[in-house]
Amino acid sequence: TGDDTGTWNRVVIEKPFGHDLRSARELNNVVSQLFSPHEVFRIDHYLGKETVQNMLAMRFANELFEPFWNRNYVSHVEITMAEDIGIGGRAGYYDGIGAARDVIQNHLLQLLALVAMEEPTSFEASQLRTEKTKVLAAARVPSDYAAHTARGQYATGWQGGQLVRGYLEEDGVSPDSRTETYAAIRVDVDNRRWAGVPFYLRTAKRMPRRVTEVALVLKQAPHLPFPATETAALGQNALVMRVQPDEGVTLRFGAKVPGTQMEIRDVSMDFVYGGSFTETSPEAYERLILDVLLGDPPLFPQHEEVELGWKILDPVLEYWDSLPTQPDPYAAGTWGPASAAEMLARDGNTWRRP
Numbered sequence: 001t002g003d004d005t006g007t008w009n010r011v012v013i014e015k016p017f018g019h020d021l022r023s024a025r026e027l028n029n030v031v032s033q034l035f036s037p038h039e040v041f042r043i044d045h046y047l048g049k050e051t052v053q054n055m056l057a058m059r060f061a062n063e064l065f066e067p068f069w070n071r072n073y074v075s076h077v078e079i080t081m082a083e084d085i086g087i088g089g090r091a092g093y094y095d096g097i098g099a100a101r102d103v104i105q106n107h108l109l110q111l112l113a114l115v116a117m118e119e120p121t122s123f124e125a126s127q128l129r130t131e132k133t134k135v136l137a138a139a140r141v142p143s144d145y146a147a148h149t150a151r152g153q154y155a156t157g158w159q160g161g162q163l164v165r166g167y168l169e170e171d172g173v174s175p176d177s178r179t180e181t182y183a184a185i186r187v188d189v190d191n192r193r194w195a196g197v198p199f200y201l202r203t204a205k206r207m208p209r210r211v212t213e214v215a216l217v218l219k220q221a222p223h224l225p226f227p228a229t230e231t232a233a234l235g236q237n238a239l240v241m242r243v244q245p246d247e248g249v250t251l252r253f254g255a256k257v258p259g260t261q262m263e264i265r266d267v268s269m270d271f272v273y274g275g276s277f278t279e280t281s282p283e284a285y286e287r288l289i290l291d292v293l294l295g296d297p298p299l300f301p302q303h304e305e306v307e308l309g310w311k312i313l314d315p316v317l318e319y320w321d322s323l324p325t326q327p328d329p330y331a332a333g334t335w336g337p338a339s340a341a342e343m344l345a346r347d348g349n350t351w352r353r354p
Helices: 021-034 050-060 098-116 125-138 284-294 303-322 338-345
Strands: 011-013 040-042 074-082 149-155 157-159 162-164 182-189 198-204 211-218 238-244 248-256 264-272 328-331
Touching (some): 021 303, 040 284, 050 098, 050 238, 050 248, 074 098, 098 125, 098 198, 098 211, 125 303, 149 303, 149 338, 182 303, 182 338, 198 338
Parallel strands (some): 011 040, 074 198
Antiparallel strands (some): 074 211, 149 182, 157 162, 182 198, 211 238, 238 248, 248 264
16 A cells, blocks of 8 residues: 555544534545545444454354344344443533434444344455445434434433432533433334334433443244233343443343243343453454554445435434424433333333343
């Protein structure tokens, strides 16, 4: 990648890439005038995490999961990134950006693309990008944004045994700020594999615990030959991929409770990285910085993916900006505003409690 002088460039740009679709295009025009495409790396550190890449290994290296990885068996998919911290001293960056721009447009939509993509012909960068781009091009938020999106701001509440202040009381935040610290949207992927399967994306600060996970929740069995009283505690089967912390995979299914009655209850089967491998996983940025130095681009979103992410999110942000009220308050240390629970309830679903 060097020129006649033996020099070479590596330009790393952190997310969010722009503020919306228009600004992302303007930024890309500036960057493309100064650097060649192969010199530019739009970094998304989530794509460097071992557990994110394990989603691809788990699905495509095994025959076990692929048969149910489609609309015939999956009821809905939940992608969650919850933080138990507030904004701290980052009001200068965060206020005016918000949870959706900070996390959904990049991290969560990239996780959606990796979960929903078709099998690539190889794991070359171009093939991975092609399949991710197909998914993002087919993804959209249903047009009734009032019913299929939710936003909130954390208020004063108890967390970790301490009373913490609300977002509007944080240093540097205006008391009339309309920046959301909780964002949830429903995304539909209009293709044969996922037609009719809602993908619920949520991210928030001041949640009860820190967790990032992707959960495929399966449909109920079409017939249960047991009395209703014996399956009352039975939920839906789920395959949960934990990105952080406690990295691993959980399979949730029904099993018989020991005893003379045929009582069935949900149980979990866990795979934990720390208990199965002695090797130490590299930090996400370690892997990505090495890829930058090598000029290897598989884990870096291309500009087309960035634009598609903004095309999905921009209509939601415009709708939120048109609302006359501030985001719905939720107490720190809780799982978000009531409007977020109602969003799933309209579809007959409920959020998981990780």
